[in-house]
Structure formats: C-alpha cells, structure tokens
Amino acid sequence: MSCLKFAFEDLLGVLCFGASMNGMFLRDKFGAGAYGRLAAAELAVPHPMVIVIGSFIASAGAGMQCLTGAPRLLQAIALDGVIPMLHYFQKSTKRGEPLRAIFVSIAICELFILIAFLESITALISQFFLMCYLSVNAACVLQSVLKAPSWRPRFRFYHWSLSMFGAALCVAVMFMSHWIFACVAIIIGMIAYKYIEYRGAEKEWGDGIRGLRLAAASYALTNLEEGPVHTKNWRPQLLVLCTVSSDRTSIENEQIVAFASQLKAGxxxxxxxxxxxGKFLNMLAEVAATKMIMKEVCRRMKIRGFCEVLVAGDVTEGMSALVQTSGLGGLKHNTVIMSWPQKWRNGNFEAVKFVETIRLTTAAKSALVVIKDVQQFPSNKEKIVGCMDVWWILHDGGxxxxxxxxxxxxxxxxxxKLRIFTVCxxxxxxDKVRESMKTFIYHLRMDATVDVVCLTKYDISEYAHELTLKREQRQKMLDQLGLTDRQKDIDVDNAISNSTSGVQSGAELPVQNRTNLLALDNLFKNDKTNERNEAVSNAAAEQCEEEKLPITSAQTYNIRCLQRAKKLNEAIQSRSRESDLIFLNLPDPGRNGYEKFYMEYIEVMTTGLNRVxxxxxTGSEVVTIFS
Known part of the structure; x- marks a missing residue:
C-alpha cells in the first residue's frame, strides 16, 4: 500500500505542475526564463523560500541516509564474500559501526563533490539504481520460470509477467535518459557478475544462472532421442578408462588423457x-581423492568433461558397469578408450580383464580404441612432424x-602427413582399387595420400570379411538416410569396390548386418589335417624361436597364426616403420580360454611399430562424404 500511495503522490505532483504553468518554464533547467528563480518555488504557499528550504532539507537528508546506509551495504557485500577483494571491509568497531566502510564512502562522496557539477554524474547514478531494479525484476522472472522450490512470493496475485514488465521499463528508461551511460552501467554489471562467477562465490541464496543452465540441460536431455545418430551427426563420445596410482596422487600414463584431449575437435x-x-563404504576418502586428481588432470589438459569413480569388488565387473551405465539418456559414450596392458604376461588376470573389456564394449555397441605403448605418445605440449598411417584392413565404418x-x-x-593404406x-x-580410394578420399574432402597393399586372403584371414549387402538392402539404407539420387550415385560409384578389395566399402553407411571377426578359437585350434600342419610346424617353430616368440602349448597354439601375424607385420613395417602414428584394426577375441593367444597375436602383429x-x-560409427 505504501508503494501505491507514494506512486500516486508522485504522479499527482506531475499532473499538478503540468496543469499550473507553461511547459517552457518546466523545461527551463536553470530558471533563466523566470529571471533566475525556481518555477516550482513561485507556486509555493505562503512564500517561495518554503520550496528552497524543503529542497535543502530533502537533499541533506538523502545525503545523510546514503552516508549511513552505503557503508553498511558495503560491509554486507563484503561479509557475503561475493567479491573477495572487499574482505578488508568486513570488520567493524566494538559498537558495530563499519568504520572502514564509512571512511571509504566519505572519500567517494568528497571526490564527486569536488567536481562541483553533480549533473554530470547524476545520469550515471540513475543508471545504477535502474540496474538494481532491473536485476531484482529479472531475478523474480528467472525464479518464476524455473519454478524453483525455494521461490515462494508472499503476494497472492503475483505473476512473472509483472516483473518482466518492470524489467522492460527499467531498460527503456535507462536508454531514454542516457544511452551511453546505460551501456556503461550494463557492461559494469556484466563484469561484476562474471568476476563473481569466476571466483566461484556461492552463498545461501544460490546462483540463478546455474539454475537456468540446469533447466536448459534437463530440457535438452529430455528431448534428446535415444537412438542411432544420423551419419552426418556422428561424433566420438569418449569414455576414457584410466588408472590412478596407489597413493592417489596422479593418473598412471597421463598420455591416454592427453590423447583424448587431442580428439576434442570432435x-x-x-x-x-x-x-x-574394494567396498564403497570403506573407501569414501579414496573415491574423493581419486576424483580430485582426475578433475585436476582434466583442468590441466583443458578437457571440458566429467569424472566418474566406481568402487566394485571385481575390477572387471566395475568396468562392465561403467560401459553399460555411463552417460545420461541420449548423451552417453559411443567410444571407449583404454591402454594396452603392459604386464599381461605376468599372470592370466590382465589378459582376461583386457579381453573381457573388449567383449563388453562389443556387446554395448561401442567402438573401442586401444593405445599400445601409451608411454610413447606425446603430451599436449609436444609437436609431431612426420606421417600418420591408417591401415584400413577391415572397412568397419571408417x-x-x-x-x-x-x-x-x-x-x-x-x-x-596422413597416409591411408587399404588391402587388395x-x-x-x-590400380583400380587405388583410383577408387583416391576418388573416395577426394569426396571426403581430406588431405591424404592413398596406397594399396596386396595381401592374400590367407594373410588377413584373422579379419572376417563383411557380408555383401544385397542391392535392395543397400537401397533401403540409403533411403533411410534421406539422400538424394545424385548422392546415392556418388556413394555407389565412388566407394571402394567390394569385389576387388574383399572387404566392405561405403564407409559412410552404418552396416547393421556385419559379421563378427573370425574367432580366435578358430585361429588357434588344431587343424584336423595334422599331416599338413606337421609339414610346416618345424620350420615355423624355428622361425618363432629366432624371434623369441613365447609358445605356451604346441598342442593348442597354431603356428600358422603367428606366421600370418609376422607377415602382416612385415608388410606394415615395409611402409610404416618410420611413421609417428599407426592405426590398425583390432580383431575379435572370440570365445573364452584363448586370451593369452590373442594377446600374443597382437604383440607379433605390432612388433617394431611406433605408436600404435x-x-x-561397430559399423555404426561412420565418416560421410556428405555435409
């Protein structure tokens, strides 16, 4: 009611002045039209000095009010801690007077009084008052829109549109009175807010912008569909499996985190x-310390992401839980990054855990990226000059x-320099495959050189060939992508020929009917034709002995598998021995019981290679020729 009363009185005064004298006198700022006298004083009863005395008392009263209220306001801001640099003004005297804040307020007042022309700063002061009212109204609108549980206005008929209208009026008056000062006041307010946000000050009244971000994130996640992503929108969403040192002071092999940060262009x-x-209830301190270390590494690597720590009685089960449940709704990982276990020969646990993780990611329909010899990978401060080779043996989506x-x-x-090697x-x-690959890379708009390596089907039998899709199935998939007829022609004509390369092409298409890679139990099992095996086993064993390749059991270890791995390794080394980074397809591990054989095969295939x-x-992660 008091607000309505004073608003009515102010509006009534404006109307009375407008009805009592000519507008020329009202617009005369210094009273020149009234011979130096105040126009309002001429209407005073019984004498013009009443207005002069009243104006002086009102001005003095307002000044004294500001002089007593401003120091306490400054002290209150300092006590809130929203601006840490004001902590000096928190202290007060024994009687509770903010003496330091009072002296600062007096100094500011005297400084502007010395200007002797207060009209030059009154517009700026008015802008700050309007900014204050604008902030209050905007905060009310924000709390109403977010429907925060702590927002409970007492006014029964309150609606957020009233605060919106008040905020709009404040902005309008600011720019109508002095648009330059309005811009200055808004910039100062934004700088103050960003400074408070940067210093991380949070009090019991919370952060409205944080609530707005939370509401926006909740809305976006709710509307983000959980389903296959269109080929043009696919990008790697990374789940990086890392290990923290036993003393919880650092991450072992931080290069794996650096590698993930180097993929942030996605x-x-x-x-x-x-x-x-361990047990979660007994490891709360370890969990907090581990998460703190991971956040520090993220900050140092400039990774804007999340950190998760899971306590489980079995490490493999914990990784299974992470691969299955990490993420929220449609925002979840589609690519898992992990390092190659260096000590897998020291017992069977490391090999089993690694191979089980491969099976878990395959079952979860996630791609897997394994970094071998992670210690050799560069940090974010290094610069590599050389070749980056992609050995595209199995075309599983690009x-x-x-x-x-x-x-x-x-x-x-x-x-x-990017080089791509494919197999014929x-x-x-x-020549035909090389030209097809060059055309395909050209349509991908990538700067890369292409080479074709001739390897027999026997040499790469560890990689299963893709099933050849029928033309009707392929046409159906293209229709689902919504491509034009011209785009379909480009896709069919310029992709690598399936008949010449022996592996599925069309890297931009998700292949749903892809077969699993040849199981390792088929690679390492004893051939029924033992006569043919015996003919080559002796020579191969001697060759493996020269290479010092460990053979655990001659009855279950197929020598020909290592021969093929060695031949493939020789083909790679002949072209990529000096390369600084090599990408290779990872075969499928097959069924249980052959984990060490599988690890040995990978070791032989990558021997002598730098940074593999x-x-x-999975076939769904794709590189497309269409924007």
Missing part, C-alpha cells in the same frame, strides 16, 4: 572413469579415418 562428450577395487582427421586438427598432430587381394586390381592405436568399430 566436440563430443568426454568422461574420465576409474574403477577402484572410424579410423575419422579419428585420424580429428587428431590432425590438434596442434600436436597438425604437421603430420589381387595385383591385377591394384588399435581400433575396433
């Missing part, structure tokens, strides 16, 4: 996760080409 989700072995492209966007790998089974088709990244795709 603008996807990044989650750092670690599994602790994730290797996409990751190589994203890495080259980072300053660490920007000066490397017949020397007669080398093994990738196992």
């Amino acid at each position: 603008k996807g989700l990044t989650v750092l996760a670690s599994v602790l072995n 994730i290797m080409i996409l990751l190589a492209f994203l890495l080259r966007q980072n300053r660490v790998w920007r000066n490397t 089974q017949s020397e007669e088709d080398l 990244v093994l990738i196992k795709g």
Whole structure:
C-alpha cells in the first residue's frame, strides 16, 4: 500500500505542475526564463523560500541516509564474500559501526563533490539504481520460470509477467535518459557478475544462472532421442578408462588423457572413469581423492568433461558397469578408450580383464580404441612432424579415418602427413582399387595420400570379411538416410569396390548386418589335417624361436597364426616403420580360454611399430562424404 500511495503522490505532483504553468518554464533547467528563480518555488504557499528550504532539507537528508546506509551495504557485500577483494571491509568497531566502510564512502562522496557539477554524474547514478531494479525484476522472472522450490512470493496475485514488465521499463528508461551511460552501467554489471562467477562465490541464496543452465540441460536431455545418430551427426563420445596410482596422487600414463584431449575437435562428450577395487563404504576418502586428481588432470589438459569413480569388488565387473551405465539418456559414450596392458604376461588376470573389456564394449555397441605403448605418445605440449598411417584392413565404418582427421586438427598432430593404406587381394586390381580410394578420399574432402597393399586372403584371414549387402538392402539404407539420387550415385560409384578389395566399402553407411571377426578359437585350434600342419610346424617353430616368440602349448597354439601375424607385420613395417602414428584394426577375441593367444597375436602383429592405436568399430560409427 505504501508503494501505491507514494506512486500516486508522485504522479499527482506531475499532473499538478503540468496543469499550473507553461511547459517552457518546466523545461527551463536553470530558471533563466523566470529571471533566475525556481518555477516550482513561485507556486509555493505562503512564500517561495518554503520550496528552497524543503529542497535543502530533502537533499541533506538523502545525503545523510546514503552516508549511513552505503557503508553498511558495503560491509554486507563484503561479509557475503561475493567479491573477495572487499574482505578488508568486513570488520567493524566494538559498537558495530563499519568504520572502514564509512571512511571509504566519505572519500567517494568528497571526490564527486569536488567536481562541483553533480549533473554530470547524476545520469550515471540513475543508471545504477535502474540496474538494481532491473536485476531484482529479472531475478523474480528467472525464479518464476524455473519454478524453483525455494521461490515462494508472499503476494497472492503475483505473476512473472509483472516483473518482466518492470524489467522492460527499467531498460527503456535507462536508454531514454542516457544511452551511453546505460551501456556503461550494463557492461559494469556484466563484469561484476562474471568476476563473481569466476571466483566461484556461492552463498545461501544460490546462483540463478546455474539454475537456468540446469533447466536448459534437463530440457535438452529430455528431448534428446535415444537412438542411432544420423551419419552426418556422428561424433566420438569418449569414455576414457584410466588408472590412478596407489597413493592417489596422479593418473598412471597421463598420455591416454592427453590423447583424448587431442580428439576434442570432435566436440563430443568426454568422461574420465576409474574403477577402484574394494567396498564403497570403506573407501569414501579414496573415491574423493581419486576424483580430485582426475578433475585436476582434466583442468590441466583443458578437457571440458566429467569424472566418474566406481568402487566394485571385481575390477572387471566395475568396468562392465561403467560401459553399460555411463552417460545420461541420449548423451552417453559411443567410444571407449583404454591402454594396452603392459604386464599381461605376468599372470592370466590382465589378459582376461583386457579381453573381457573388449567383449563388453562389443556387446554395448561401442567402438573401442586401444593405445599400445601409451608411454610413447606425446603430451599436449609436444609437436609431431612426420606421417600418420591408417591401415584400413577391415572397412568397419571408417572410424579410423575419422579419428585420424580429428587428431590432425590438434596442434600436436597438425604437421603430420596422413597416409591411408587399404588391402587388395589381387595385383591385377591394384590400380583400380587405388583410383577408387583416391576418388573416395577426394569426396571426403581430406588431405591424404592413398596406397594399396596386396595381401592374400590367407594373410588377413584373422579379419572376417563383411557380408555383401544385397542391392535392395543397400537401397533401403540409403533411403533411410534421406539422400538424394545424385548422392546415392556418388556413394555407389565412388566407394571402394567390394569385389576387388574383399572387404566392405561405403564407409559412410552404418552396416547393421556385419559379421563378427573370425574367432580366435578358430585361429588357434588344431587343424584336423595334422599331416599338413606337421609339414610346416618345424620350420615355423624355428622361425618363432629366432624371434623369441613365447609358445605356451604346441598342442593348442597354431603356428600358422603367428606366421600370418609376422607377415602382416612385415608388410606394415615395409611402409610404416618410420611413421609417428599407426592405426590398425583390432580383431575379435572370440570365445573364452584363448586370451593369452590373442594377446600374443597382437604383440607379433605390432612388433617394431611406433605408436600404435588399435581400433575396433561397430559399423555404426561412420565418416560421410556428405555435409
């Protein structure tokens, strides 16, 4: 009621003045039109001095009010801690007087009084008052829109539109009175808010912008569909499995985190996760320390992501839980990054855990990126100059080409040269496959050189060939992508020929009916034709002995598998021995019981190679030729 009363009186005074004298006198700022006298004083009863005395008392009273109220307001802001640099003004005298704040207020007042022309700053002061009212109204609107549980206005008929109208009026008056000062006041207010946000000050009244972000994030996640992503929108959403040192002071092999940060050109989700072995109730301090270390590494690596720590009685079960449940709704990982276990020969546990993780990611329909010899990978401060080679043996969607492209966007790998090697089974088709690959890379708009390596089907039998899709199935998939007829022609004509390369092409298409890679139990099992095996076993054993390859059991270990791995390794070394980074397809581990054989095969295949990244795709992660 008091607000309505004073508003009515002020409006009534404006109307009375307007009805009592000519507008020329009202607009005469210094009274020149009334011979130096105040126009309002001429209307006073019984004498014009009444207005002069009243104006003096009102001005003095307002000044004294500001002089007594401003120091306490300054002290209150300092006590809130929203601006840490004001902590000096928190102290007060024994009688509770903010003496330091009073002296500062007096100094500010005297400084502006010395100007001797207060009209030059009154517009700016008015802007600050209007900014205060604007902030209050905007905060009321924000709390009403967010429907915060703590927002409970007493006014029964309150509606957020009233606060919105008040905020709009404040902005309008600010720019109508002095638009330059209005811009200055808004800039100062924004700087103050960003400073408070930067210093992380949070009091019991909370942060309205944080609530707005939370509401926006909740709305976006709710409307984000949980389903396959269109090929043009696919990007790596990373789940990085890392290990923290036993003393909880650092992350073992931080290069794996650096590698993930170097992929941030994909603008996807990044989650750092670690599994602790034990019982959660007994490891609360370890969990907090581990998460703190991971957040510090993220800050240092400039990764904008999340950190998760899971305590489980079994590490493998913990990784299974992370792979299955990490993420929220449609915002979840589609690519898992982990390092190659260096000590897998010291017992069977490391090999089993690693192979089980491969099976978990495959079952979860996530791509897997394995970094071998992670200690050799560069930090974010290094710059690599050399070659980055992609050995595209199994065309499982093009994730290797996409990751190589994203890495080259980072300053660490920007000066490397991208080379793509694909496989052909017949020397007669080398030129045809090479031209098809060059055309395909041209349509991908990537700067890369292409080469074709001739390897027989026997040499790469550890990689299963993709099932050839029928033309009707392929046409149906293209229709689902919503491509034009011209785009479909480009896709069919310029992709690598399935008949010449022996592996599925069309990297931009998700292949739903892809077969699993040849199981390792078929690679390592004893051939029924023992006579043919015995003919080559002796020579192969001698060769493996020269290479010092460990053979655990001659009855279950197929020597020919190591021969093929060695031949594939020789083909890779002949072209990529000096390369700074090599991408290779990761075969499927097959059934249980052959974990060490599988690990040995990978070791032989990558012997003598510098910085190897093994990738196992699902077929849904794609690199497309269409924007």
